[in-house]
Each structure stands twice: as C-alpha cells, then as structure tokens.
Amino acid sequence: MQSQDVAPHPTSASSDPVVDVEQAEAALVEHYPRLVRLAYLMLPPGTGRGRRVLTAHALAQRALPRGRGSTPVIPAQPTGRDGDPGYAYVRLQVVRTALEAGLPRWRPRRPRRSQLPPLLPQVWGLRLFPRSGGAEELALDQRLSALSGPARAAYVLRGLEKLPDGDVRQVLTASGVDDPEAALREADGVEARYALLDSPEFDACSLQARPTDLMRRRQHGRAVLAAAAAVAVCGALVALPGDGWGPEGAAAPSYARNPAAEAALNPANLARVAPTVWRGSTRTDFSVWPARGDLTGDTALLRRSLAVWARPGEAVRVSATPGTPSGGPAGPPQLLYAGDTDSARVVILYDGLRIARYAEPKDGTAGAALDFARVDGASRAEASAIVLDRADGNVRYLLAPWVAKAAERDLMKPGAGVMALTVTGGITAPLAGPVTRTGPCTSWNVLQLTDETGTRLMSDLGELVPARLTVGRPAAPHETSGAEALHTWAPFACSLAEARGQGVRSVNAWRYAEQPLPDASGSADWVCTRAETWQGTGPRVLAQFRTPDGAYGAVAAKAENVPACGPRDPHVLAGVLWKSEGGHWYLLAAGSRGTSSIRATGGVRATSEGRLLTARAKQGAQAGLTGTLEDGGSIEGLR
Secondary structure, eight states, X not given: OOOOOBOOOOOOOTTSOEEEHHHHHHHHHHTXXXXXXXXXXXXXXXXXXXXXXXXXXXXXXXXXXXXXXEEEOOTTOSOOGGGOHHHHHHHHHHHHHHHHHTSOTTSSSOOOGGGSOOSSSOOSSEEEEEOOOOHHHHHHHHHHHTXXXXXXXXXXXXXXXXXXXXXXXXXXXXXXXSOHHHHHHHHTTSOOOGGGGGSGGGOTTSEEXXXXXXXXXXXXXXXXXXXXXXHHHHHHHHSOOTTSOOOOTTBOOOSOOOHHHHHHTOGGGOBOOOTTHHHHOSOOSGGGOOOBSTXXXXXHHHXXXXXXXXXXXXXXXXXXXXXXXXXXXXXXXXXXXXXXXXXEEEEEEEOSSEEEEEEEETTOOSOEEEEEEEOTTOOTTTTSEEEEEEETTEEEEEEOTTOOEEEEEETTOTTSOEEEOOEETTEEOOEEOSTTOOSSOOOOEEEEEEETTEEEEEEOOSSSSOEEEEESOTTSOEEXXXXXXXXXXXXXXXXXXXXXXXXXXXXXXXXXXXXXOTTTOOEEEEEEEEEEETTSOOOEEEEEEXXXXXXXXXXXXXXXXXXXXXTTBOOOEEEEEEEOTTSOEEEEEEEOTTEEEEEEEESXXXXXXXXXXXXXXXXXXXXXXXXEETTSOEEEOOO
C-alpha cells in the first residue's frame, strides 16, 4: 500500500491561541506515557520493536517548542486532553514527527530529523520492548502495519484519543497530511478494536529487557581479523545446507549446529504422552498430559514453534512471568497442544520447568508471540488448566485429562450458583475473564473445576497458568468449595487484581479475627490474603478489613517478601484508622490467634491485653503496632 504524502505543517495566524514552553513542558511531563504510546502506535512496525521504542521516546521528547517564547497552537486545536492546550500542542508535534518518520527514505531530498536514528535516548547492550499481549494484539499490530502512515494515525487518534472524525481530520491536516479523507477511509478498513490500543503490548514505557547478541558482542571485542572470521562463520550458518531445518518462521539465525540442540528442536523428537497414562501414573502434573489439538501432526508448525522458542527474532513478542527463564529447551520438550484458536495457531509445550505457548496469526502475516510460565513442582490442583486463548475479554482453557466438570462462577456472588462450561477435546467454552476489565470492580469470574478429589477454584491473573484459590489457616489451607469458603472470599475477590502478572501460584484467604466495633456499630472481619509465587520469593500479603455495611473489604496494610500470614509464620497483626457512624475516629487493630497483647505507638499510644485493640484517635493519625505472642515472641504490624 502506498504511503500518502505528508506536507510541511502549516503556519498559524497571530490570533491563534499560544502555548509557552513551560505550559508545553508541563503537559509533556504529565502525559508522557500517553504521548509515547501514541508515537509507538503511529510509527511503522517494520523498524523492529527495539528501534520503534527508542524512536517513540525520542519523538515525544522533541515535542517541546524551540526557544523560550510562546508558540501558536495549530488552528482548530486550541484544547486537547482534559482541555489542556499544552497537551494539544505536544500531541500535534508527536503526530507530525511520527508521520515524517514513516516516510520513505529514498526520496530525493534531505532526510528530516525525525527520519534519522535518534541521538537520544540510547541503550547499549540491551534490547527493550513492551510486554507481549495476546493473539488479538498481534493481529491488530499486523493490520495497522499494512496501513499508510496517515491512516494508522487516524485509527490511533480515533481509538486512543477518542477524537471524532472532524477533529481527527483537523489534526491530520495540521500535521501536513494532503488527503485526510482518504486516510479516514483507509482506517475504516480495520476493525474498530480500540480497547486493544490500551494493552501492555503497545505501552512503550513499561518495558522488558533482553541482552543483544552476546556472542557477536564478544566477537567484536577481538581483533578485526577474528571479527571478520566470526561474521563469515555466522553467514555460513545462516545459509544452512540442503538437509537443514527448512522454514523456521520468525526464528532468528542459528548460532551453531550442536547435535543436542538440533535434537531438541526436531519436531520428530517431541515427547507425546498417551491419553490414558495419567490414570496409572504416580504423578498427576503436566508431565502426564496427552497431546491434544487438531494440528499435532503439522510438522511445519511444530518446527516453527521450536525454532522460535530457541531463537526468537525481532518480530516475536516474548513475555515471561517473574523468575521464569526464557531460553531454549535443554532437550526435546513435551507437546501438550497444537491447534487453531479464534485468530491464531497455537502450540503449547512443556519442558519440566516451564510452559511455553507459541502463537502465530492464522492470516499468514509475519510475527509471533511466545509466552513462558514457570510451573515446576506443580501439584494436581495447580496443573489442572492452562490458558489457551484470550479474545474479546474472554478466556478459554485447556484442561487436565482428570478434570470431569468445568463451570464459571462469580467469586463476588457466592449465592448466585455456577454456569456449566462445555468442554470439547479438553478445551472449555469461552468464559469472561476478570483481568481485562476496566472501571469499578463489580464481579470477578473464576474457573470452577471438579475431579475425583473434589472441587476447586482457579482465577485468571493474566498469565498462562491460573492461580489456585484456597481458604483457611496458613498451615492447613483447603479448597474454596462450600458456602463458608465462598463467603470468605466474596468481599475480597477484587483484591486479586493486586497479584496480576506476578507469577502467582496460589492465593489463600484467612479470616483471622473478628472485632467488635465501637459506638454499637456491629463487628468487623479481618482477613489476610497471601499470594504465593512459582519462584518461591516475592509473596504478596494483604491485611483486609470489612465492616458490616461494607460490600467489599478494604486493604488496611500490605507487605511483600515477608513470612507473615504464611506456613512459616502463621501470624499477622494489622490496624486501620476507622470513623464510626457517630463521627468518632478510632484505631482498630487485630492479631491472629496466639497474640497475647498489642501496643500502639506514634500518633496513637495505647496498649491492650489479648489480640484486639480499640483506641480513640484523631483523623490522619499515624501509629506503629507491635504485638507479643503467647510463646514470648514478638510480631510487627503490617504497614
């Protein structure tokens, strides 16, 4: 598709509103992530994700007016985001320079500054790229890459900035686009999936880092002759002989031909488990899952997935949960699934430590997504499901062969019952996922699974493997089944959002205290939720407080990387400043069973015998809490 010309931006009349450099700078600082996202989405994807990230930052940083004087705002754009003319000005500069950066370089004219590699920012020794989204984001990025620069800008201004077509037309005209009407018509050819533009896939400010080619960097540090020899060797390896692998999709060139590495990447060597092995196995984890899906015999697809796993190229979106290595497999992995989903072909592999999910667009466009999740030591319950696909806010799961029934349940409505999910070939029907929801939290859908050992709940936290939800004392948690367990979780379901994207293995909710409220206000519940991770470090602990008239629990204190509320230290102490219906302020604190006394210091000074403390306080008072245990030990309050 041919690009539309971008003319030099027009000058404005002296009567137009003006923006001084301080006003523009304030807007740039306040809305910097938004402006960088705009630039990233408007830049042509063909430059590679790392170069595109740096260029987006450079264009946003160059958006300030030159000099210290006032600069006219482009006509028809006196107000921008939240009515800020400073934002309107810097946004226009970002749009104009992003369009210039996408112009062909072969034109017989001196290149503009925005078309040259940015001098700043620069990153050495690392490749930076946004977190990977799903197959939907990948497909949208491919469709946007096929548009001309002005059409891409029109789509982004419509979707991300929520501008009506009249304002989009004016911004494009002010940016120098010759035919904004043609740009709008071309943008109409892409489905309006505007919610995806807010995805982490397009957030060039929240980045992942990977090293550049370490072998090549080492070679460049040697003598020129040795470096030249290394380049020659690499060139020879890229041109594999006739008995080589064949097409490897989005994989990068091979570094070396190692027999063990080649064996690990040979589709014929993939481990495949028979469908009935799990019935007689002493293990019930991912290692006994059979291979499922309608493309398990597609050797070309499997070859591409293995090659991309070992050597992801620039067009591959790679993501990994915290603490999960993303390198290639040490030996032939096990095939769990290969088949078609809504918009992608998906392959799921397991190497004993990690689940790897490879997805490529079904429409044949370039690029792929590669996601990793650590699952070593998974129990039967934790190995019950894998996220197969996310589309339109819905999730489909691939289930373990021992799962007999699957259902959808709203964790916030324990009395509402469940909705059975159809399972075909181990794949569930789509269910609404909680992770992509925006606005007030009014529901939290979870997956309910039943097998011969009982019923359990799993929650999607934005990763490949859903987190197991349990209740009870840390030393002996049990599954979230039964009315009491469901009612324990219901007020605190929305707090699961705190654990998104953290590599969470399980979350336990422990109702550790009930406290009478002053002024005859009833009694409040204290609940501690602890999210354990697959890597074993970085657990997140929330002490939550709920009054009788509260539909939801409130986070009173939080901590990370502490043993409190866990099996190693099954104790917790937390407090909250609370205002009664009578208008009086109190410090309320509660400790778990085994707490013999509580002491408050700082803005509130009080002591109580037992594990509950109630003391009058002033609004905004700050207090520290310490407790004494019945065995003589001490406990610090969570903050």
